[in-house]
Amino acid sequence: MTGCPARYDEKLRYWVVDDPALAREVLLDPETFRPDNAVLAHTPLSVKALRVLSAVGFALPPTLANNAGESHRPIRAAVARFFSPARVAAIEPLARSLTASRVAEAERLLRHGPVDLVEVVAAEPPALVVLDLLGLQEVDVPALKAWSRESLELFWGWPDEDRQLELAHSAAEFYDWLRSRTTGARQDPGDDLFGVLVNLGLTDEEVCAVGYFLLIAGQETTTQLISTAFHRSLGKTVDSAQVVEDVLREASSVPTWRRVTARPVPVGEVELPADAPVLLGLTGHGGPADLAFGIGIHRCLGAGLARLEARVALECAAGLLSGVRLAEEPPMIDLLSFRAPKRLLVTSSGRNAE
Numbered sequence: 201m202t203g204c205p206a207r208y209d210e211k212l213r214y215w216v217v218d219d220p221a222l223a224r225e226v227l228l229d230p231e232t233f234r235p236d237n238a239v240l241a242h243t244p245l246s247v248k249a250l251r252v253l254s255a256v257g258f259a260l261p262p263t264l265a266n267n268a269g270e271s272h273r274p275i276r277a278a279v280a281r282f283f284s285p286a287r288v289a290a291i292e293p294l295a296r297s298l299t300a301s302r303v304a305e306a307e308r309l310l311r312h313g314p315v316d317l318v319e320v321v322a323a324e325p326p327a328l329v330v331l332d333l334l335g336l337q338e339v340d341v342p343a344l345k346a347w348s349r350e351s352l353e354l355f356w357g358w359p360d361e362d363r364q365l366e367l368a369h370s371a372a373e374f375y376d377w378l379r380s381r382t383t384g385a386r387q388d389p390g391d392d393l394f395g396v397l398v399n400l401g402l403t404d405e406e407v408c409a410v411g412y413f414l415l416i417a418g419q420e421t422t423t424q425l426i427s428t429a430f431h432r433s434l435g436k437t438v439d440s441a442q443v444v445e446d447v448l449r450e451a452s453s454v455p456t457w458r459r460v461t462a463r464p465v466p467v468g469e470v471e472l473p474a475d476a477p478v479l480l481g482l483t484g485h486g487g488p489a490d491l492a493f494g495i496g497i498h499r500c501l502g503a504g505l506a507r508l509e510a511r512v513a514l515e516c517a518a519g520l521l522s523g524v525r526l527a528e529e530p531p532m533i534d535l536l537s538f539r540a541p542k543r544l545l546v547t548s549s550g551r552n553a554e
């Protein structure tokens with residue numbers, strides 16, 4: 201491999217690879233750069249947190265993002281059918297309707313004071329859309345959103361032991377719900393996500409692991425993408441599709457991803473040892489927008505869906521966004537591999553006042 205060399209970050213404890221060409225090469229070589237650490241906790245979990253997770257049988261065996269073995273292909277193929285181009289295109293009217301109704305609510309609330317565009321507009325439509333695509337009904341969406349945010353913090357954040365314990369209880373609750381849906385699918389398998397995975401012959405732990413990863417990645421990262429796109433568009437008239445591509449290229453909600461070396465290997469001009477943890481920069485380093493979704497056998501299955509939902513959100517909110525301004529500097533979600541505004545509190549700028 202050629203290009204800017206990898207560098208070891210003492211604070212993060214990873215070999216950092218920011219060069220887009222090198223990051224691409226790493227992602228295209230899953231035998232040498234294994235995905236085994238992709239969903240491991242960045243901050244080692246305390247004994248108390250581990251006990252909480254163990255009590256519900258919490259386990260994330262190799263399935264999708266953390267799997268380079270023979271089982272990866274059939275699992276990915278089964279899940280990919282839910283995200284086919286035809287199904288994604290057909291979901292646009294639902295995405296547009298859900299977002300438009302929330303934009304109207306935000307406009308109503310703005311007459312009375314500041315509004316958080318993340319909570320009111322960006323939060324729930326991606327969850328409702330992915331649940332529809334996966335055939336899942338009777339899901340507590342506010343609970344799913346909380347589980348998702350807290351699981352991201354548990355596995356990609358820097359929580360202290362007290363915070364870890366809180367987050368572990370949330371993750372355990374989420375996992376218990378996944379297990380109950382898996383049990384239901386075994387008793388009466390349908391054509392939703394859990395039924396398809398059960399019919400594939402996966403163990404309960406494998407079904408739960410797929411559900412855990414997919415129900416977070418399939419909607420929370422899209423909420424974050426939309427939130428960043430909204431932030432960039434406040435007070436402006438924008439080209440929605442171009443803003444989405446710019447955000448993906450410069451400030452994606454998933455700016456980094458992890459790998460671990462299977463053997464000693466050079467990256468740039470630096471020799472990495474075996475078992476070296478690697479942190480790949482996916483966005484903000486001059487690479488193409490597509491790199492934000494990864495490349496190769498682990499490329500994000502929901503890339504097309506995320507692009508569509510972000511574009512639709514910007515189109516639906518165009519009038520709203522052009523007529524508001526920030527009421528505060530946005531607090532950020534700032535995790536190892538996830539970054540976006542946590543809140544976008546805005547007030548009317550008066551531009552659209554009658």
